Amino acid sequence: MSEAVQELESVAGKYAAEAIKQDGQGARGIAITNYQRAIEALIRLIHLFPENTLNAVYQQHCEQYQKRISELQNSSDNTSPNENNGNNNGSSQGNSNQTVSNNNFDNMIIKEKPNVSWREVIGLEDVKTALRESIVYPARKPELFTLGWPRGILLYGPPGCGKTMLAAATASEIAGYFINVDAASMMSKWLGDAEKNVSKLFHMARDTSKRENTSVIMLIDEVDSLLGNSQNENGGEIRVKNQFLTEMDGINDKGKNLQTYVIAATNKPWKLDWAFLRRFSKRVYIPLPSLEARENLFSLYLAKLKKDSSVNSVELAQLTEGHSASDIRDICQSAQLSVIDEYFSMADSKGDKDLTHVKLRDCTMDDFKKIIKKRKPSVNQGMIQEYTNWTRDFSAL
Ligand SMILES: Nc1ncnc2c1ncn2[C@@H]1O[C@H](COP(=O)(O)OP(=O)(O)OP(=O)(O)O)[C@@H](O)[C@H]1O
Numbered sequence: 001m002s003e004a005v006q007e008l009e010s011v012a013g014k015y016a017a018e019a020i021k022q023d024g025q026g027a028r029g030i031a032i033t034n035y036q037r038a039i040e041a042l043i044r045l046i047h048l049f050p051e052n053t054l055n056a057v058y059q060q061h062c063e064q065y066q067k068r069i070s071e072l073q074n075s076s077d078n079t080s081p082n083e084n085n086g087n088n089n090g091s092s093q094g095n096s097n098q099t100v101s102n103n104n105f106d107n108m109i110i111k112e113k114p115n116v117s118w119r120e121v122i123g124l125e126d127v128k129t130a131l132r133e134s135i136v137y138p139a140r141k142p143e144l145f146t147l148g149w150p151r152g153i154l155l156y157g158p159p160g161c162g163k164t165m166l167a168a169a170t171a172s173e174i175a176g177y178f179i180n181v182d183a184a185s186m187m188s189k190w191l192g193d194a195e196k197n198v199s200k201l202f203h204m205a206r207d208t209s210k211r212e213n214t215s216v217i218m219l220i221d222e223v224d225s226l227l228g229n230s231q232n233e234n235g236g237e238i239r240v241k242n243q244f245l246t247e248m249d250g251i252n253d254k255g256k257n258l259q260t261y262v263i264a265a266t267n268k269p270w271k272l273d274w275a276f277l278r279r280f281s282k283r284v285y286i287p288l289p290s291l292e293a294r295e296n297l298f299s300l301y302l303a304k305l306k307k308d309s310s311v312n313s314v315e316l317a318q319l320t321e322g323h324s325a326s327d328i329r330d331i332c333q334s335a336q337l338s339v340i341d342e343y344f345s346m347a348d349s350k351g352d353k354d355l356t357h358v359k360l361r362d363c364t365m366d367d368f369k370k371i372i373k374k375r376k377p378s379v380n381q382g383m384i385q386e387y388t389n390w391t392r393d394f395s396a397l
Pocket residue numbers: 120121122123124157158159160161162163164165166221266267286297325326329
């Protein structure tokens with residue numbers, strides 16, 4: 001998904017940059033058109049990826065552009081664009097945009113105390129052990145660890161198998177703060193200087209940990225995007241990566257006085273280079289759920305579902321080899337939706353507006369089978385092979 005996001009972002013960015021340039025030159029008509037195109041691209045982005053963490057930022061930009069369009073439309077013909085610049089995207093754009101962007105980034109760092117527990121994370125026992133050894137125990141009794149302990153942990157594997165959930169559960173286990181940032185967003189030009197954002201982020205984590213004398217777990221999602229992709233290499237990405245490595249060294253050197261941990265997560269570990277891997281001395285694979293884990297996942301979601309006795313979690317687990325935990329959640333959700341759909345259609349066809357004469361039927365095993373038949377697992381076998389190969393060469397438990 002993040003490539004499509006980048007593509008649309010860059011389209012929006014190009015229109016916005018054009019608009020701002022033309023606006024500065026007083027070419028009002030064409031500036032308005034380009035502001036509009038930028039807005040359209042951003043809106044499409046928001047609609048296509050409703051869960052993107054950057055949507056609030058795009059929204060803000062849309063509002064700014066809209067405001068500027070109204071100003072341009074309302075200003076009389078002899079107003080020079082410079083007179084309008086005080087509170088808009090005119091030629092002072094460079095600076096004013098920077099301020100907006102920096103605030104945006106600050107707003108995106110969310111510090112929270114999560115309430116997910118280890119018990120809710122199904123399966124992944126080895127991973128839990130690794131996290132206990134490298135975070136939970138040192139946080140509880142740092143003086144036992146005279147040789148120090150690892151601060152950087154890399155979680156890698158296919159999407160939807162619990163990386164984010166595990167990081168949050170670890171923070172909650174040690175009653176620490178959890179800071180979750182998305183590296184792909186951090187690299188977005190809509191959030192200003194990525195290099196500065198990296199140091200701000202680490203500064204905030206260290207500061208919180210010291211000031212409140214508590215542990216802080218930072219989860220950096222999609223960490224591979226910090227290393228950039230060579231297609232749009234402009235030197236910027238190298239500086240961001242170096243900044244990140246320096247910050248990691250800062251944390252690794254601090255000894256037992258600093259309770260800050262960095263968990264990096266990625267679906268593409270092979271994009272990471274050795275300089276990077278060296279800072280993450282624990283590297284843990286989060287695989288697809290096993291047969292047993294799938295059964296437990298189904299039991300978990302089925303418990304909240306109205307179903308008849310044909311629905312059986314053991315059989316469902318057998319039918320869903322290759323599916324991720326979040327696939328399984330989606331399957332259960334779809335089964336419920338299909339029954340609810342039926343319920344409303346039936347009510348509509350009977351003209352039963354207040355839904356008094358229709359009854360919601362139970363989900364059956366057939367409902368599930370139909371859905372599973374239509375859905376492919378979100379991870380393919382080729383990808384799993386790549387993870388296995390990478391694990392053989394680089395995993396470190
Ligand atoms: N091991 C698990 N036990 C229980 N639920 C899980 C597990 N893994 C995933 N889920 C469910 O799937 C959802 C998505 O999982 P999560 O966000 O942790 O995946 P992820 O590995 O971080 O994926 P991505 O690589 O896309 O970021 C969770 O909110 C949870 O509902």
